[in-house]
Amino acid sequence: MAAVQTEVSLCSQPWQRPLHIYGRLACNALMADYTSDRTPLHEAAYQGRLLHLRKLLAQGFHVDTLTMDRVSPLHEACLGGHYACAKFLLDNGANVGAVSTDGATPLFNSCGSGSAACVRLILQHSAFINTTYLLASPIHEAAKKDHRECLELLLTYGAHVDMELPLVGTPLYSACMARAAACVEVLLHTGADVQKGCGQDSPLHAAVRGGGADVVDLLLDFGADRCCRNAEGKTPVDLSTANSAVRTALQQRGPCSLSQLCRFCIRRSLGRNRLHRTSSLFLPHTVQDFLLYQ
Template identity: 85%
Template sequence: MHILKTASMPLGRGVGGGNVGEAAADPDKRGKGGRPTSGLCIRLDFWSDRTPLHEAAYQGRLLHLRGLVAQGFHVNTLTMDRVSPLHEACLGGHYACAKFLLDNGANVEAVSTDGATPLFNSCSSGSAACVRLILQQSASIHTPCQLASPIHEAAKKGHRDCLELLLSYGAHVDVELPVMGTPLYSACEAQAANCVRLLLHSGADVQLGCGQDSPLHAAVRGGGADVVDLLLDFGADCCCRNADGKTPLDLSSSNSAVRVALQKRGPCSLSQLCRFCIRRSLGRSRLHRASSLFLPHSIKDFLLYQ
């Protein structure tokens, strides 16, 4: 007979491992990586394959981590779900612990059974320092698991600094994944206006969402008038229809701020159309060069939405 106890570990962590009771039977009661997301009763052996090294890394206890490694604990020890101590350090946002593990040979490309990498966990925690550290180790920006994409995770969590770092290291701003869509779509779903703004300024295609569902559809469903205004400023099409034949206006609630934002927009002005055309001609990779064009400063600022 297994003795039961109430789960008391912090929520939102990486993969645990071992046998679980109710959480294993009902996937909807488990968070990303398989850990319970509520106070369920779990078996004691749920954590049986987690080492003190994993716990010290997640909790940011650098001195304890050093001592454990000195005692012979291997930095690439994996749980049953293939979670490494580096995964845990990054998920906890502990730069010093992550650096120590990397300096001692931790695998920067480790992939857990749910597809999470140290880079993904860094983006999930919102630690720009950990993201920069991992990227400096030449880690792959693109994950083999489509449900654990670092750029989508940073976008939907609203972690602008992490997103900016990924883009500066060459992450594809318009990568579209099944179910998740593009990073812009993820940011619009989450109403992460700061990330929506960054992606649009970085040249994200305002029309690319998830299949026929556009970022504007996602923003309208989320009820964020500020995000809707941003998308419209960058040329989002109010008349586009999703797979159900619905326009963004069809999805808006009557008398809502979102509906007002959609209805107050008339046809694009000539200056707006020119801006869209010039930005498309420059292309995403050359947008930053607009500031060096032989044009009045006011026009260059207009082209760059400054």
């Protein structure tokens, strides 16, 4: 009987068990074994179970326990969109810049979940916003998932609006391909280059492929070139389906008016970084609003 009591006592105090190295961090056998990829800490963070998370840390779990793919509990909390759990982990020293083996960061996961609260929290704790990994860019993730508020936060904190990645293109290209009209509008108003897409493929090519007539209209309003050709020598019209809404949107536009041409020219002259100063120009308010598409 005494032996049984001793065994139960040991099981109820996992922090007293021998430690092992897991993901370069010290863990005991109940926290992670060599056949399991996730720990109870990861599960609690992903499911948003704050009280359980507190208990696990109190029992001796390391806040930055990693899976074999170098996924941290903070990654999981952000992927689940759980602000309270993410804040608790950060308050306890979690690494805000943790990078998984596929390049994902907590900021990337926050953008993927669409949690503006998590995005803001991570941005407040991190000085790094522009990714160096080609397939896990936060701004591209927010754009293609059409998470407008997340995208606006990234841009406010200085994310590169025209960052072009191989095979992925720019955030605008990603948004057009995904028919994410709300994010396309945000990017264009911010001053994204309407012609810069993925290599010779323009955002307009992407919008046609995505089948978004509303996105095509937006791009044309901001001066997209309907005659530009991609690497295959095809124009956006060539890629559109006959009698489709997209082809109609492309063909019903006539030549740009003089006022439109002037707007494009002035916006290019101001440049993206000075667009916000348009209101300080000595121009009638109606003209300022016209330049800013308001």
